[in-house]
Amino acid sequence: MKSLEELKKLREESIKNIEMRNTDKDIRVVVGMATCGISAGARPVLTTLVEEVAKRNLGNVQVVQTGCIGMCTLEPIVEVYTADKEKVTYVHIDPEKAKRIVSEHLVNNNVVVEYTIGSAEKQ
């Protein structure tokens, strides 16, 4: 180790791995991972969300899985809980859509309206 900068760089790399062990976060992203969710393709959605959140160093976001949400035909479902705000439910999500949710909703705070359950029901 030759300098403080070198150590800081090493820290930045390592921090992504253990950031998950902090449970005190503002935003919770929940992925339905029951049998229905998994068979509809929830697993790659979950891993994409985890990777994107880590890549962007979103320290205030927690990505967790949950069981069956109850609307199996709409799976994969992703719910975003933000403190003091109404829950946003996204349906029929795939990894590409998940990336958009991260960049638009989680980073820039713009709900991706076209993926939400409200617009799915209108169709």
Added chain:
Amino acid sequence: MKIFRSHVLVCGGTGCSSSNSALIKQRFEEKIKELNLDEEIQVVSTGCFGLCEEGPIVIIYPEGSFYARMTVERVDEICEEHLLKGRIVRKYLFDESAREEKIKPLSEVEFYKKQKRVALRNCGVINPEDISEYIARDGYMALGKVLTEMTPTEVIQLVKDSGLKGRGGAGFSTGMKWSFAAPNQADQKYVICNADEGDPGAFMDRSVLEGDPHAVLEAMAIAGYAIGATKGFIYVRAEYPIAVHRLEIAIKQAKETGLLGKNLFNSGFDFDVEIRLGAGAFVCGEETALMQSIEGKRGMSRNKPPFPANKGLWGKPTIINNVETLANVPQIILNGPGWFKSFGTVKSPGTKVFALGGKINNTGLVEVPMGTALREVIYDIGGGCPNNKEFKAVQTGGPSGGCLTKDHLDIPIDYDNLTAVGSMMGSGGMIVMDEDNCMVDIARFFLDFTVDESCGKCTPCREGTKRMLEILDKITEGKGTMEDLDKLEKLAINIKETSLCGLGQTAPNPVLSTLKYFRDEYEAHVLEKRCPAGVCQSLLRYIITMDCKGCTKCARICPVGAIEGKVKEIHVINQDKCIKCGACMDACTFHAIIKK
């Protein structure tokens, strides 16, 4: 670096390891692989979580689910339900987390809520065998800061300003200790980490070494820079194999990463650490005896002065700091003395780790700000005495400390307050006793320990403690007299005043404090030949009451044939023959046999 969506943390501390946590971890790994989740989920072995009573403990992130009393059999279900399908397996969670509808994460459980973790901040959070996890938690940043931005004098001043006191027992100012060694000129100086943790029931140093070994290495290097030492020794007990193993890994990784060795941070400062194993003699926790042992001699203490800061290991200037003390140092450097003083009391800033044991619900390790009341530690965090028994006393400071009563429960814990009431902080052992404990027997137990562990060099400790033990034996056998109590007290005071080292100077404390606060129990033993708690064998009598149905079960089970009686008639125990084994009492279906 690979990112996992979930982390399974399995406690790898000594407590959970002894109840098979290694097999639990192995089963998690196998099952996760079977379910094809091994690319997504990481299994990590950590240091102690602190709530040893509920071990083996498994924590699953990101949810922070707290699975208690884990078994290998439960692993498959947790993998299939929780890890695969996201359904937390409520029935295996720690009781308190699952009591309400919303599942409480670890951080909100009562046991953890009141704690302030500084020395234990990484224990149960990181993988101690992976230096990158320590670095992710600001590891070695303090060393980097010290070597690139501060002079040794500034480092010592900062530690002095923080008011950090030695956590090994005596509570001497760490900054002062460093400042004594710094100006001494010598071709070699040494830093020693005292990990010879010997108090029965205390295991905080072991936990720090097992859970966060790099924090100790980093602090030793900082201390080395401050006093001008390039060599460090960790003196650790051979009976801490997990701690030794993790230290070895930590030293190796630190050397490979260039955080120990030559020219650290390009500052020209070299520092190297070696491990020395102790064979488990209690006296080797005393600094002069410890140095003798490192030098390869028999561990016996010597007179001070000269103090180690002037003439220490191999006659060179040396500082000796306890594990927990060192674990605080990097945090103090990074956050400043003001931060450290923001918790604790004015005279004793910071936190202290206590090992809760004995008759308490939540056996384990807790770290609280200094000044926390004993009551909060024992009841709010420790959960009180099990089986609704009444709290009787708490022994703080191990064999060197004293017993305190329920009248002392509201005392804010710090060095001075505990000393003022006849006990001491010691290394932080806290053994809780309930109504079933005999205080004379407790005093005897601790004295028996110090008699065994006395190195024998000075007469008061070698002979005096032995004589005290003989008197206590007499009392517990019902042969004591009131003069014995006075003799005991006189001897105790003499030993305290004339012994060579801390071992002898504090050995009489358990006797003195119990004599002071539980004199009635001593008197019951002496005057009434009775042990109020029903512990001292010789004073016990087993008696068969009128509830006896004459089933003859007790007579048949008695190993010495001391019970007589006909079928369907009340039986009688022949007290001359009875060996007080208690087998009859356990066997009686009618609860007709009592202990008096």
